[in-house]
Amino acid sequence: MIHKQILAGIALLILLTSTVFFIAYRANTELQDIVTSQFNTQQLLLARNIALDIETHFEFIETALTTYMSSDNYDLQAKTRSSYQILKSWQVLALGKLAVPGDQGLLISSPEIDSLQDLGLKFPWDEFKEHMSSGPHSPFFHSQTIKPENGPFAHTHVQFIAAVSQPGMSAPVNADPPLGSAASFILVDAMGIAHRYAHGVVSGLTGYPWVIDNKGYFMYHVEKDFVGNNSFNVRSERNPDISYQRINTLVADKLLKGKEGTDWYISGWHWNMKREMKKLFAYSPALIVPAENDESNAVLWSVGLAVPESEVYGLIQPVVIRQWIVAGIFMFTFVAGLMVLYLISLRWNQDLAGKVEEKTRHLMTSETLLRKEKEKVELSLQALLETQQELVRSERFAAIGEAASHLSHEIKNPLMLMSGFATQVMRTLQENDPGREKLQIVSQEAKRLEKMLNQVRDFTRPQSPSKTKSQINNLIQETVKLVKEELDLVNVNLSLNLSPELPEAKVDQSQIKQVLINLVKNAWEATPGGGSITISSNLVNNRIQVTVEDTGAGISKDKQKEIFNPFFTTKDKGTGLGLAVTYRIIQDHQGEIRMDSKLGKGTTFSFYLPLY
Structure with missing residues (x-):
């Protein structure tokens, strides 16, 4: 007998040990998943903020271009210079007007130059005319990012923002000969804009952002040799021993298509660390020109934030260690206690039987x-x-x-x-x-x-209500929290239809909660097979109306007259006081309560409270 008890104890100990360590392992895994999800959510918020800042920047440039186009022709060169001085702190490199479609000569510009060729650039007239003649959803043309062949801006990528300026938007830019139309443009430093909003942003301890244009070129990256290069190629050029298929697929299928989300990818470095590592990744689009019917019309960049997974898990490492220590202490204590109890049980077995x-x-x-x-x-x-x-x-x-x-x-x-x-x-x-x-x-x-x-x-022993200014909707929501679990157990669905503009009323909060609990309890007891309850609030004739409606069996006409009488009940174990107390509380608040019920369809209780 004792031998069997020892074997049973050992088996129980092994089972319990396995269970404890399995639970600890699952808890560790779930904790990692939760931390990863929350961290990626924070990264996504940062990416959204950077993207929104970039969108707002381009909206400001469009507004500035509209203002510039609306200027009269009097002393236009001076106004151009003045506008440039104001806008150059917004990464504006130049602005001006082009005369004839297809010509690279400038009518007006600041800084003053004769031709865009002096900047190592050509204005994309073909793209501009195609955009303007196709009835664009936006009056502004945004070019692709361009790297000048030479000139003062050869170190960066630039972008044209342009619109038809004279004689008006009705003049076709591709007319032959042109009908006197001209293009007003602003040339911006695309990399400078990305740097302005992404530089200095930190995710976690060392995570950093990067920005790509709609061709996949880095407009910003903490790695200087990445900036201006194609994101599909530059990583493998640095370290060809690592597969970058996952991040390249994400860029092609998600980022360049204006998607938003979180994921992970494999990288070969992070700041000064040079090794293969898994990074958590969040990305969000910057819709410079949103698409309406055709996504090909959209002009977008994409913002990504990345941080090594090991850095995120390092934050919870102390918690994991403490968790395993607690599990070990628990097991040791349990085994010691089990042995002590076993010895005591052997000694006192007979005495216990007598007792x-x-x-x-x-x-x-x-x-x-x-x-x-x-x-x-x-x-x-x-x-x-x-x-x-x-x-x-x-x-x-x-x-x-x-x-x-x-x-x-x-x-x-x-x-x-x-x-x-x-x-x-x-x-x-x-x-x-x-x-x-x-x-x-x-x-x-x-x-x-x-x-x-x-x-x-x-x-x-009725108590006089202790009234304070209260928001009835808050009392309803607090009451719902109290009864939600019980409703779920009886398969009753509760929904709210609360007026958002409900004013405050002077009520006794505790007593009104009691009224709501009584009415909801009656409603779910009236729907024993499952059903629905709806609580509504409204302002009716300068009084607050609250209704509790159920889909239960209803109440017969002969019983409706006695429903508020003390000790009248239709339930086997009811006291008949719930609705009587409810009636008394509403009366003490100078209010009114009504009941409407139809057999087989349900019952609706409505009570009305004055505001003061």
């Missing part, structure tokens, strides 16, 4: 006494309810309060004795003792009776 037999006899005697006490309590409670019903019928409510208070006090003493005695006896019994179930029934019944007495006490 169990003695307590069983004691339980049988106690059970008889408790049954008698229960019968007395039930008889007393029945007398209390009958007395109260008679007093209500004789319209002497004050007498109800006095009698109920006295009887409640007298009944509560044996209830407390019965409940305490049952609890004390149960503690002395083993878990498998058949007497425990009977004692639990006695204890539960005592608690039910005590709850009923409390309801009677609350009804017969």
Whole structure:
């Protein structure tokens, strides 16, 4: 026998050890997933902010171009210079007007130059005319990013923002000969814009952003030799031993198509670290010219933020270590305790059997006494309810309060004795003792009776409401939180239809919550097979209206007249006080409560509260 117990103990120990370590491993994995998700969410917010700043920057340039085009021709060169001085801090490299479509000569410019060729550039007339003649959704033309062949801007990538300026948007730019139309343009430093908003942004401890244009060229990167180069090629040129298929696929299928999200990819470096590593990655588009019907019309850049996965997991490493230490301490304590308990159980086994037999006899005697006490309590409670019903019928409510208070006090003493005695006896019994179930029934019944007495006490001793300015919608939402779990258990769906412009009202918050709980409880008890409850709020005739509607069985006409009477109930275990207390509370608030019910369709309770 002892040998079998030892084997069973060893098996239990192995099972428990495996369970504890499995739970610890799962907790560690789930913690990593949660931290990764939350960190990527933070990275995505940073990427969105950078993208939004870039979009806002280009919107400002378009606004500046509109202002520049609207200037009259008087002393236009001076106005051009003035505009340039204002805009050059916004990464504007030049602005001016081109005369004839196809010509690279400048009518007006600042800095003053004769031709765009002096800047190593050519204005993309073919793209410009195609954009303007096709009825664009935007009056502004945004060129692709361009790297000048020579000149003062050969070190960067630039971009034209242009629009038809004279004689007006109605003049076709591809007319032959041109109808006097001209193009006003602003030349911006694309890399400078990306650097302005991405530089200095840090994700976590060392994570950094990068920005690519719609051709996949880096407009910004912390690695200087990456800036201006094609993102599909530059990584493999630096370290060809690593596969960059995942990040290249993400760029092609997600970033260059204006998608937003989070993912991961493999890299070969991070600042001064030179090794293969997994990076967490978040990306968001900067829609410089959003698409309407055709995505090919869109002009977009994309912002990405990356950080090594090991850096994120390093943040939770102390927590993981403590978790395994706690698991080890728990196992050691459990094994030691198990051994001690086993030794004690061997020594005191016979004594325990004798005590169990003695307590069983004691339980049988106690059970008889408790049954008698229960019968007395039930008889007393029945007398209390009958007395109260008679007093209500004789319209002497004050007498109800006095009698109920006295009887409640007298009944509560044996209830407390019965409940305490049952609890004390149960503690002395083993878990498998058949007497425990009977004692639990006695204890539960005592608690039910005590709850009923409390309801009677609350009804017969009404308290004046302590009113404070309150938002009824908040009280409704707080009440929903209290009952949500119970509704889920009985398969009842609860929905809210609350007016967002509901004013505050002076109410007793506790009492109004009690009203809501009573009405919701009645509603879900009226839908035992599952259904729905809807709580609504509105302002009606300068009063706050709250309705609780259910899809239950409804109430018959003959019972509707008595529904608010004290002690009237249609439920097997109801006290008939819930709606009576509800009615009294609404009356104490100078309000009104109504009920509308149809058999087979459901019931709607509506109460109205004054604002003051």
